[in-house]
Amino acid sequence: MASTGAVSPVAPTRASPSPPGPDAQPLVDRSFSPVANGQSPAPQTVASKDPKVAAQQANDMRNIVRRKLTGYVGFANLPNQWHRKSVRKGFNFNVMVVGESGLGKSTLVNTLFNTSLYPPKERKPPSLDISKTVSIQSISADIEENGVRLRLTVVDTPGFGDFINNDESWDPIVKNIEQRFDAYLEAENKINRMNIVDNRIHAVVFFIQPTGHSLKPLDVEVMKKLHTKVNLIPVIAKADTLTDDEINAFKQRILADINYHKIQIFEGPRYELDDEETIAENNEIMSKVPFAVVGANTEVSTPDGRKVRGRRYPWGVIEVDNEDHCDFVKLRQMLIRTHMEELKENTNNFLYENYRSEKLTAMGVQQDSSVFKEVNPAVKQEEERSLHEAKLQKMELEMKMVFQQKVAEKESKLRQSEEELYARHKEMKEQLDRQRQELEEKKARIEQGRPIEEKGKRKGFSLR
Known part of the structure; x- marks a missing residue:
């Protein structure tokens, strides 16, 4: 029903809302x-x-x-249509946790998504053999919140950093990330691309041991191997073992090492149309990197009677969801509440595209520069003329080479014939000289009255 007085409009929330009354103002x-x-x-x-x-x-x-607009059209409802489509389709998010055993990776994941994704681990006897390699374990779960479904996949790396010699311990992690990229690339190259499952790693939460000193060489090497392939988010595990001053000093050393080794960590995107509140919120989140976190799945009672998620110590209670105690809230805000879609977009538009370009280039696939190129007739005619002239020059050069080759062959044959004729002429001349000499000898003998022929032997010519 239309209102009797002129009121300010409210953005519609339904897909096909009925048009407002005659007194309502259009949303334009x-x-x-x-x-x-x-x-x-x-x-x-x-x-x-x-x-x-x-x-x-x-x-x-x-x-x-x-x-x-002089009336209500309805295209202002497009965001609501996109919202309904996204909710109906559901979302997926793939996160990998990397760190040494005992740093609370499973506990933090359960705390982030407020669910028992990882079951309690059983204590293994000391005599049990430990795996000598880093293994990759993937756990998927469908979780729902307020009607929004999320397919969450957590990839764990048990065994990382647990050996005496950790050389090449990052190879299984890097290969797993690249295999997921290769599987997505193969699915894109198929004829039917309607149901492509995105198994790419959208974020890697890298756990740093709370030593209070700086990054270990193993941490630096692994981060350098991963930062060009995934969105890297460093966190300081078990931050409740350090004081506030130690945490701040530790963060400064970690950031100094990251800058020195030119390691790229994920930063929230900044858009031109962001308001001041959003910019301040992003700056506040980035000021906490690397995040000093504490994980806890159980609720404890505080001295004032509140039930909170945290850990109880003899000196007091540390609250996981209290920003004064740790950076868990800021990590959850970046990873889930504000930047989950940015993590997926950066993975698809930047990290995956770089890997895809390098992969196709290594396979010998080249980009055709003429695709999506505006054609200028004059320039194209000039290019065709240049190509035609180059073709004519090439043909002329080939014809000259063929002509010179045939001339050289003919000259070689003529030279050989000339040499044969000269040799034959020389032989005939020598033969005539010998005959002339014999005739002169016979003439001299006749003049001297000597016989021309000796007994038993006939020499020269006989005039009889």
């Missing part, structure tokens, strides 16, 4: 529009120097009409 953009106010439109300039692009931009500007 109330920015100043010269066309809508009867004034001549303000002149707009075209920045492009290309005549074709400039003409297209000018045409687009002429086709843009900025007017105020």
Whole structure:
């Protein structure tokens, strides 16, 4: 029913709301529009120097009409449609926890999602053989909160950092991350891509032992191997073993090591349209990195009678959800409440794309630069002319080479024939010289009255 008085509108929350009454104001953009106010439109300039692009931009500007709506249309309800679609489809989030045994990884995961995702661990006898390699364990669970379903997958790395020699202990972790990227890439290359399951790691919570000194060489090496493939979130485990001053000094040393080794950790994105409250909230979250956290699944009673999640000590109670005691609230805020979608987007748009480009380049796949390229007829004609001239020059060079080769072969044959003729001429000349010499000898004998032939032997010519 329409209200009798003119009231301010409220954004619709249903998919197909009924149009408001005649007295309700339309939900429109109330920015100043010269066309809508009867004034001549303000002149707009075209920045492009290309005549074709400039003409297209000018045409687009002429086709843009900025007017105020005189009634309710309904496209302001698009966010609600997207919300319903997302809730119906559900969400998924894959997180990996990396750290040495005994740092409270399972407890922190259970505390983050307020569920018993990890069952209580059984104590193993000392005689039981311990695995010599780092294993990868994945646990998935469907959790629901206020009608929103989340498929949560937690990947644990038991055995990491537990050996005397930890060389190459990060290989199973890196290979598992790359295998998930390869599986997603293979699914993208299939014909049917409707039901692609995203098993990529969206965040890695890296647990740092609360030594109070600095990062260990193993921590530095592992973070350098992972920071280009995943969103890295460092946390100081069991922060209740350090005082506030020790935690602050430890954080400064960790950040100094991270900057020195040029390790990239996840930072909340900053958008131009963010309000001051959102910017202040992101700055406050980033000021707590690395997060000093404490995990606890049980509730304890405080001296004032409150039931809180925390741990009881002889000196008092440490509350997990109290920001004055630890940074658990800020970690949960970044990981779940404010930046979960940013973690997934950064994984898909930056980390996965870089890995995909390197993978395809290594396979010999090259990007065609002519795709999505605006074609200028004059430039294309010039390119074709250059290609044609290069082709003609290549053909001319090949013909010259063939001609020179044939000339060289012909000259070689002529030279060989000339040598054969010269040798034959020389042989015939020598033979004639011998015959002339024999005739002269016979002539001399005749003149001297000597016989031409000796007994038993015939020499020279006989004139008889």
